[in-house]
Amino acid sequence: xxxxxxxxxxxxxxxxxxxxxxxxxxxxxxxxxxxxxxxxxxxxxxxxxxxxxxxxxxxxxxxxxxxxxxxxxxxxxxxxxxxxxxxxxxxxxxxxxxxxxxxxxxxxxxxxxxxxxxxxxxxxxxxxxxxxxxxxxxxxxxxxxxxxxxxxxxxxxxxxxxxxxxxxxxxxxxxxxxxxxxxxxxxxxxxxxxxxxxxxxxxxxxxxxxxxxxxxxxxxxxxxxxxxxxxxxxxxxxxxxxxxxxxxxxxxxxxxxxxxxxxxxxxxxxxxxxxxxxxxxxxxxxxxxxxxxxxxxxxxxxxxxxxxxxxxxxxxxxxxxxxxxxxxxxxxxxxxxxxxxxxxxxxxxxxxxxxxxxxxx
Numbered sequence: 001x002x003x004x005x006x007x008x009x010x011x012x013x014x015x016x017x018x019x020x021x022x023x024x025x026x027x028x029x030x031x032x033x034x035x036x037x038x039x040x041x042x043x044x045x046x047x048x049x050x051x052x053x054x055x056x057x058x059x060x061x062x063x064x065x066x067x068x069x070x071x072x073x074x075x076x077x078x079x080x081x082x083x084x085x086x087x088x089x090x091x092x093x094x095x096x097x098x099x100x101x102x103x104x105x106x107x108x109x110x111x112x113x114x115x116x117x118x119x120x121x122x123x124x125x126x127x128x129x130x131x132x133x134x135x136x137x138x139x140x141x142x143x144x145x146x147x148x149x150x151x152x153x154x155x156x157x158x159x160x161x162x163x164x165x166x167x168x169x170x171x172x173x174x175x176x177x178x179x180x181x182x183x184x185x186x187x188x189x190x191x192x193x194x195x196x197x198x199x200x201x202x203x204x205x206x207x208x209x210x211x212x213x214x215x216x217x218x219x220x221x222x223x224x225x226x227x228x229x230x231x232x233x234x235x236x237x238x239x240x241x242x243x244x245x246x247x248x249x250x251x252x253x254x255x256x257x258x259x260x261x262x263x264x265x266x267x268x269x270x271x272x273x274x275x276x277x278x279x280x281x282x283x284x285x286x287x288x289x290x291x292x293x294x295x296x297x298x299x300x301x302x303x304x305x306x307x308x309x310x311x312x313x314x315x316x317x318x319x320x321x322x323x324x325x326x327x328x329x330x331x332x333x334x335x336x337x338x339x340x341x342x343x344x345x346x347x348x349x350x351x352x353x354x355x356x357x358x359x360x361x
Contacts, residue, residue, distance in 0.1 A: 085128045085135075085283060086250040087243075094241050095136060102140050105215055115215035116238030120182065121222045123243030126284025129222040132243065133178045142176035142218050150184040158198075161205035168209040173216035182221035183228045203230050210236045245282055251275045254283065258290045259306070264297055270307045277310065289313075 087095070098119055101108065105115040119136075121129040137144050152163040171177060185202060210233070213219060221237070223229060234240075246254060252275045259266055278286060293309045296302050304312070337347060 085131055086246065086253045087132075088247070088250075091241060091243070094239060095132070098239050099136060099139050102142075102218055109215055117213070117215055117217065118210065118219045118237045119221070119239035119241060120226065120234070120237040121220065121241050121243060122226045123224070124245060124282055125224055126282035127243045127245060128283045129243055130178075130180065131283070132241070133220045133222060136220065137176040137178065137218065140176070140218065143172075143174055144178060145171065145175050146178045146180070148180045150181050153184060158201070160198075160202050164202070164205050164209060168213070171214070171217050173214055176218040176220060179219070179221040181223070183223040183225045185229070185233075203233065207232060207236065245280055246286070248275055248279075251278055251281065251286065254286055255290060255306070258287075259294075262294050262298065264294065266305050266307075270305045273307050274310055277307075 098116075101115065102117055105117070108115050121132060123129055134144070147167055152160060152167065154160050154163065167177075185206060210219070226234065226240070252271060255271050255274060256268075259271070278289075281289075289310065290306075292313075293306055296304075296309060302309070
């Protein structure tokens with residue numbers, strides 16, 4: 001069996017979750033290549049999330065010779081710095097299919113089929129689009145080329161189209177182009193009478209570049225407003241992945257994991273209460289809150305927990321006065337005991353305080 005076929009078999013067993021076939025294929029490939037590395041289930045159990053630091057590599061392993069042993073292919077973590085995403089099963093399945101298709105693109109090409117290598121990520125700001133794009137690009141082992149569309153737009157006639165063509169012409173097989181703020185192309189407005197004509201020329205240039213894009217290049221676009229994008233452009237994307245704001249369960253996992261990384265032992269009830277109070281928060285907003293709290297905890301030696309820190313900072317920013325805060329927290333069904341802990345006053349004084357505030361309203 002040729003090395004190319006052996007690698008194809010290894011890749012297919014990995015994505016088909018065939019553990020026995022994976023180990024056998026990997027052992028054969030290792031034996032043929034005279035590489036000294038031990039197969040480990042952590043390399044291919046795709047349903048689990050692993051920290052890349054937990055995957056050990058032998059010093060004498062040539063990473064270039066065994067692609068599937070590369071950390072950036074096999075780490076299922078969605079981490080970028082301190083950031084992590086907890087995606088729902090539907091999104092995970094779409095990401096899995098996209099990665100599977102791209103990694104197996106040579107097999108698809110040999111059958112004379114077109115490789116669906118274009119994906120658009122849609123979601124609110126701070127929802128994890130950039131993190132997910134980096135995760136996908138890392139998993140498939142592509143070379144990241146990142147560009148913010150807004151930086152390519154020019155008021156000079158024809159200049160934007162030239163910038164787009166110049167960007168695409170520099171791409172090489174194995175590259176992954178990430179275009180952030182992709183909707184900016186559909187909201188461009190110029191200050192002369194050629195507005196409509198210029199916009200159409202830009203769209204046509206982009207369509208042409210997308211249509212002629214090599215199957216070996218992965219295109220990932222990100223947008224907050226997909227409805228602003230020209231329908232003809234949207235149709236070119238094989239995958240559309242919508243990233244909603246994290247659910248209650250996802251917020252809990254995110255917060256718990258973040259604090260655990262820094263050995264902060266907040267009570268689970270405290271975390272659960274913060275989860276209730278952060279409804280509609282994005283991952284970015286949660287990260288900012290947790291980052292500030294962790295610094296406050298580790299470097300300022302503050303004894304307060306996450307819940308008290310969160311409420312105190314809302315008060316400092318004048319987003320909550322006493323009356324509004326009491327009403328707000330009661331609507332969230334937070335107990336008087338928990339509330340007394342937040343405010344740092346006794347349960348009895350708090351009961352009296354709430355009664356007075358209730359009488360005022």
